[in-house]
Amino acid sequence: MPEWLNKWNTRLARWLWWVVLVGIVASLPVMYARVQTESSANQVAIAMDYRDLLQVGASQTNPQAFVQEQLKRLKDAGVNSMIVFEGTLEELAWAGEVAVYNASQAALLEQRVADPGDNRTYVLFTNPEHEKQLRPVIDWAFRNHGADVTDWSFKGRSGVILGLGYDDAMIRPMQPNPAAMQELKEQGFLIIPRLSDRFDPLDTVELDKWLRSFQELGVKQIVFDGEAVTGFEEGPQGVAAFAQLLNKHNIGIGIFENLKVPQKGIDRLANLLDYNAVRAHPVGDAEIMTIRKEQLADRLVLAVKDRNIRILYLNAMTVRDVSKGQVVHPLDTIVYVLQGEGDTRGVTAELADFGFTPGAPQAFQPHHAPYELLLRGLTALGAIALIALAFGLFVPSLLAPAFVLGAIGGAGLYVLNSTLMIQMLALLAAIAAPTASVVLLIKRLRELREGAGDQPISASKRLGGAVILFIRTTVLSLAAIPLVVALLNHISYSLVLQQFRGVSLLHAAPIGLVALYVFLYGSGNTVVGNARRILAMPLTVLWIVALGVLGAAGMYYMTRTGNAGSVSGLELKFRALLENTFGVRPRTKEAFLGHPLFLAGIFLALRYRWAMVLLIAGTIAQLSMVDTFAHIHTPLVLSIIRVLLGLGIGALIGLGIIAVWQIGEGVRNRWVRRQV
Structure with missing residues (x-):
């Protein structure tokens, strides 16, 4: 590169760092607005599946008495909401509202011979007090499903005959049981209806009646049953019509x-509702029967505290326990987990300690910084400058074109697809910061070693220099955080309707780029020359084994990225220990792997060239800090605490490693002198 171009690029790089700083400063008010948004709704619904409760009750000697007893126990334990599904004849039978017979059973009941051509379903109302509410519900539902509905009675009990086979009729959906919802409300429970998209066609007039009755019961949210939201099968106009009704009520x-x-359709519906939405965490029927009580309690608390969940949805089921020789259910487990016992604190008490109160969950109220559009524009410009600077470390002659093309391309992509542009910019900035910070560290370490010459x-001095360089590198890596947070500051990310894209790339690219810089740049040779030298090296068995181990470690590392990463039982216990000790769990790969290796690596690299390998491995912690803030559904304050804890613990462990190394090195040197 000509000397004049080198000087010009150096001067430009200084100016671009100022642009990055302006972007960071501009992002701070946007970050504060996000903190305000996340603190705007702290009420949590602990909800029980009412249908499951009825199903468990159906296995008891006196189902109605059992259900009432469990409702009181659950309420005392902290359950404040009931999830009520669309009704079915099966559920009404469990609740003791109706008796349902097939044609043969009805014939026996009436002491007559069954008609071979009769496959209808016969329904008797067993609770006269609720018949006036339930009869029109059943009548409308089955007529909507295309079945004939005729009156029927037996020994003074009124009923209906449905023109559907027994098995089919038992599962056809209808309006959620209005009598049950009214009773639950009177007992102090919040009602959360669970609707489906199983009615064809969508009857908006009838739905309006449902939602009006929900509003009168104080309903604030509904959830959905099945693969799609109500109205999805009708197309965009169906979802829009349903959204209009929800907004109305x-x-x-x-x-x-x-x-x-x-x-399906949940993102569109949320948008049409102006994001009047909350996140819900379900614990399924099967898992609640097998999960340990302590693990379930930790899971529920972390869902609310760490992931902005505002509805905890508990299920139950009956299971035949052959070892006990009886039918069992998890209601005792649920009560224990929520209420606690003896010295064990329950979930409700722990949530209260973190400032969460039981009640009707409310959607977050989005806060915005003054002139937020302008501030986010400056943030985007800062991100582009950061990306260009990282690119310029590898190809210095293209620093200016990279920045100019990045700015022009970013503006063009924003016009075509603003969401894609913002997500791409956030990802590239998240990769650029830890990459640039570690590469600059490597350059500085090489300068210090060359400056020292043959004198070690x-x-x-190495310890003091290592601490300073560790802090400087970490601060530079953290520069991406306010940029990413401000770029992705939208409620749709908090609700995980949109997500930070490219998590796997973020976990791999900085490590790969740093390794590329360590092996191909420097050493008094060109990049091409270094590449040729490495490719010309003889391939030994040791190298093959080393590459195999490295590949296996890389595969394991990549399986641990993202939300779907696998976790062992032992690590779950260790995570729980950290959570209980600190209140906020630092990320394991930062506190116990990346930061210790990185600090110790800087110390050793000031003397030994081979220690650069430790810096490559330690890059994991630098990128992981940025990745922590890419989990937009995690409260910002909690992410800050998590990163600071990881830095503190990691630095202490790193200093411990340095101390052990120095002691070991001193022992080895004394042994060598004695041998001489």
Whole structure:
């Protein structure tokens, strides 16, 4: 590179760092607005599946008495909400509201011979007090499903005959049981209806009646049953019509996390509701029977505290326990986990310690910084400058074109697809900061070693220099955090309707780029020359084994990235220990791997060239700090605490490693002198 171009690029790089700083300063008010948003709704619904409760009750001697007893126990333990599904004849039978017979059973009941051509379903109302509420519900539902509905009675009990087979009729959906919802409200429970998209066609007039009755019961949210939101099968106009009804009655929605596939139409519906939505965490029927009580308690608390969950959705089921020789259910486990016992604190008490109160969950109220659009524009410019600077460390002659093309391309992409542009910019900035910080560290270490010449740097100077360089590098890596947070500051990210894209790339690219710089740049040779030298090296068995180990470690590392990473039982216990000790769990790969290796690596690299390998491994912690803030559904303050804890613990462990190394090195040197 010509000397004049080198000087010009150096001067430009200084100016671009100022642009990055302006972007960081501009992002701070946006970050504060996000903190205000996240603190705007702290009420949590601990909800029980009412249908499951009825199903468990159906296995008891006196189902109605059992259900009432369990409702009181659950309420005392902290359950403040009931999830009420769309009704079915099966559920009404469990609740003791109706008796349902097939044609043969009805014939026996009436002491007559069954008609071979009769496959209808016969329904008797067993609770006269609720018949006036339930009869029109059943009548409308089955007529909507295309079945004939005719009156029927037996020994003074009124009923209906449905023109559907027994098995089919038992599961056809209808309006959630209005009598049950009214009773639950009178007992002090919040009602969260769970609707489906199983009615064809969508009857907006009838839905309006449902939602009006929900509003009168104080319903604030509904959740969805099945693969899609109500109205999805009708197309965009169906979702829009349903959203209009929800807005009319001031009812929001709950969005389930951890589904294999998000419910269809949920993102569009949330947008049409102006994000009047909260996140819900379900604990399924099967897992609640097998999960340990302590693990369930930790899971529920972390869901609210760490992931902005505002509806905890508990399920129950009956299971035949062959070893006990009886039918068992998890209601005792749920009461224990929520209420605690003896010295064991329950979930409700722990949530209260973190400032969460039981009640009707409310959607976050988005806060915005003054002139936020301008501030985010400056943030985007700072991110582009940071990306260009990282690129310029590898190809210095293209620093200016990289920045100019980045700015022009970013503006063009924003016009075409603003969401894609912002997500791409956030990802590249997240990669650029830890990459640039470690590469600049490596350059500085090489300069210090060359400056020292043949005279090794003393241990005390290396320790002081290592601490300073560790802090400087960490601060530079953290520069991406306010940029990423400000770029992705939208409620749709907090609700995980949109997500930070490219997590796997973020975990791999900085490590790969740093390794590339260590092996191909410097050493008094060109990049091409270094590459040729490495490729010309003989391939020994030791190298093959080393590459195999490195590949296996890389595969394991990549399986641990993202939300779907696998975790062993032992690590779960260790995580719980950290959570209980600090209140906020630092990330293991930062506190116990990356930061210690990085600090010790800087100390050793000031004397030994081979120690650069430790810096490559330690890059894990630098990128992980940025990745922590890419989890937008985690409260910002909690992420800050998590990163600071990781830095503190990691630095202490790193200093311990340095101390052990120095002691070992001193022992070895004394042994060598004695041999001589």
